[in-house]
Every structure is written in C-alpha cells, then in structure tokens.
Amino acid sequence: xxxxxxxxxxxxxxxxxxxxxxxxxxxxxxxxxxxxxxxxxxxxxxxx
Numbered sequence: 001x002x003x004x005x006x007x008x009x010x011x012x013x014x015x016x017x018x019x020x021x022x023x024x025x026x027x028x029x030x031x032x033x034x035x036x037x038x039x040x041x042x043x044x045x046x047x048x
Contacts, residue, residue, distance in 0.1 A: 001018040001026065001028050002016065002017060003018060003028045003034040004016075004034055004039075005034055005035065006039070006042075010041065010042050011043070011044065012044075016034075
C-alpha cells in the first residue's frame with residue numbers, strides 16, 4: 001500500500017510504501033497519517 005501526505009496547500013509532500021518484515025506490501029497502519037483515498041493532490045512536475 002502507499003501512504004500519501006500533502007502540505008497545507010494540497011501539494012504532494014511524501015509517498016510511503018507500507019511493507020511487512022518480509023518486504024511484501026501490506027496495509028498502512030491506522031492513524032499513521034496520510035490523506036483520504038478520494039482526496040485531490042497537486043503535483044509539481046517542474047520545468048520541461
């Protein structure tokens with residue numbers, strides 16, 4: 001699973017991969033932060 005955090009303005013701040021001790025994907029712990037699954041995230045792509 002992936003936990004996504006944004007700053008106060010809604011811009012992407014962090015992406016966390018949630019893994020178990022065998023490095024297999026697992027559900028992120030409840031209360032560990034992150035945004036709602038249906039939230040809108042702004043992503044700065046930089047100069048092209």
